Amino acid sequence: MNNFIFQNPTKLVFGKGQIAQLAKLIPADKKIMMTYGGGSIHKNGVYAQVKEALKNHNVAEFGGIEPNPEYETLMRCVAECREKEIDFLLAVGGGSVIDGTKFVAAALKWEGEPWDFLMKPLKVDQAVPLAAVLTIAATGSEMNKGSVVSRRELKEKRFFFSDACFPKFSILDPTVLYSLPKKQLANGVIDSFIHVLEQYVTFDNKAYIQDYWSEGILKTLVKVGPELMENQEDYDNCSNFMYAATMALNGFIVMGVAEDWATHMIGQELTALHGLDHGVTLAIVYPGVVKVMREEKAEKLLQYGERVFGITEGTADERIDKTIAATEDFFKSLGVKIKLSDYNIGDETIEEVARRFGERGYNLGEKGNITPAVIKQILNEVK
Ligand code: NZQ
Ligand code: ZN
Numbered sequence: 001m002n003n004f005i006f007q008n009p010t011k012l013v014f015g016k017g018q019i020a021q022l023a024k025l026i027p028a029d030k031k032i033m034m035t036y037g038g039g040s041i042h043k044n045g046v047y048a049q050v051k052e053a054l055k056n057h058n059v060a061e062f063g064g065i066e067p068n069p070e071y072e073t074l075m076r077c078v079a080e081c082r083e084k085e086i087d088f089l090l091a092v093g094g095g096s097v098i099d100g101t102k103f104v105a106a107a108l109k110w111e112g113e114p115w116d117f118l119m120k121p122l123k124v125d126q127a128v129p130l131a132a133v134l135t136i137a138a139t140g141s142e143m144n145k146g147s148v149v150s151r152r153e154l155k156e157k158r159f160f161f162s163d164a165c166f167p168k169f170s171i172l173d174p175t176v177l178y179s180l181p182k183k184q185l186a187n188g189v190i191d192s193f194i195h196v197l198e199q200y201v202t203f204d205n206k207a208y209i210q211d212y213w214s215e216g217i218l219k220t221l222v223k224v225g226p227e228l229m230e231n232q233e234d235y236d237n238c239s240n241f242m243y244a245a246t247m248a249l250n251g252f253i254v255m256g257v258a259e260d261w262a263t264h265m266i267g268q269e270l271t272a273l274h275g276l277d278h279g280v281t282l283a284i285v286y287p288g289v290v291k292v293m294r295e296e297k298a299e300k301l302l303q304y305g306e307r308v309f310g311i312t313e314g315t316a317d318e319r320i321d322k323t324i325a326a327t328e329d330f331f332k333s334l335g336v337k338i339k340l341s342d343y344n345i346g347d348e349t350i351e352e353v354a355r356r357f358g359e360r361g362y363n364l365g366e367k368g369n370i371t372p373a374v375i376k377q378i379l380n381e382v383k
Contacts (some may be wrong), residue, residue, distance in 0.1 A: 031058050077100070145305050210255060
């Protein structure tokens with residue numbers, strides 16, 4: 001196990017009816033900007049619950065943050081927050097709204113052009129305090145310090161991390177998932193599943209606790225994902241899904257182990273170039289990564305196959321084949337198409353993605369050996 005320092009300051013407030021806690025969680029003297037997305041919160045009652053809880057607080061609103069939050073939109077929010085002298089941000093939404101709000105929180109304290117801290121990237125030390133009411137289980141943004149922002153005019157999607165951007169608290173009421181479109185449910189299951197795989201299917205780190213945690217999250221998702229696709233209003237399944245997604249990317253399973261974010265990094269380019277949903281890009285790219293990197297990852301692929309899917313029969317090679325097939329079948333069971341051609345994406349994009357990583361001059365993978373040439377191989381595997 002590698003050395004590590006762990007600290008996660010976000011308070012989790014979990015369960016049915018917990019949105020009402022907002023009144024106590026935000027100091028009464030704060031000038032709050034409540035941020036949200038395209039309006040799902042108006043239809044499922046979350047907006048009404050937040051307004052009721054904060055009826056004695058000073059609350060302004062900024063709606064319209066889109067999936068894959070857009071820099072231009074967020075800069076409009078920054079301007080409104082400045083004008084209204086906002087000193088607390090409350091994100092009510094999914095990863096996009098929370099990420100967008102983290103960007104706004106950091107931009108409000110940034111002197112100069114905020115796009116720079118995404119592009120160069122530069123260290124962000126300060127942010128206006130923020131918190132979240134989560135409405136979709138997927139990204140873990142509710143309990144981590146990351147944020148991903150898109151700029152469509154430049155066809156760019158970039159991220160930053162800052163300790164100042166951990167939410168002060170996040171409210172997770174599993175009943176909010178009842179209104180999720182099936183497509184978003186599938187995206188969320190896949191996103192959290194891949195978060196775990198990218199911190200687990202590397203090499204043997206002799207980190208038994210982290211491995212069992214990871215396998216526990218994966219097994220939970222394998223159970224509840226398909227069940228939720230059939231019956232979404234199952235409180236226990238929603239609770240387990242929501243908690244699994246948070247635990248998949250809040251720093252617990254990554255303590256002391258190697259990480260491989262190749263699938264996320266390549267997937268991010270597919271969203272930047274073609275606007276594909278984040279979860280969809282991961283379901284496409286991951287099988288390509290493990291097919292091409294199967295030798296480096298053999299030990300953990302065998303462990304994953306055995307402990308998560310119960311694959312024990314056959315030679316090591318056969319078991320790895322079965323494990324990759326089981327992973328693909330799991331994604332397909334959620335109704336997601338997993339080939340580039342399903343989305344009319346071809347060689348031109350493969351070339352462009354490889355070119356972009358060449359230009360940036362860094363390789364991917366837990367051993368830094370996924371070069372632009374290997375990225376091309378990976379994408380060719382999933383054509
Ligand atoms: O905008 P509204 O109308 O609210 O609709 C949203 C949106 O269309 C809808 N939705 C959310 N909750 C709902 C609901 N519809 C009905 N009922 C509800 N309860 O779902 C759609 C997708 O929302 P979005 O926030 O985009 O989904 P997600 O949570 O998957 O976030 C994706 C973004 O997070 C980034 C992704 O790159 C992408 O930009 N990520 C952030 C990470 C982080 N901060 O750590 C890590 C991830 O790997 C990821 O990169
Ligand atoms: Zn993700």
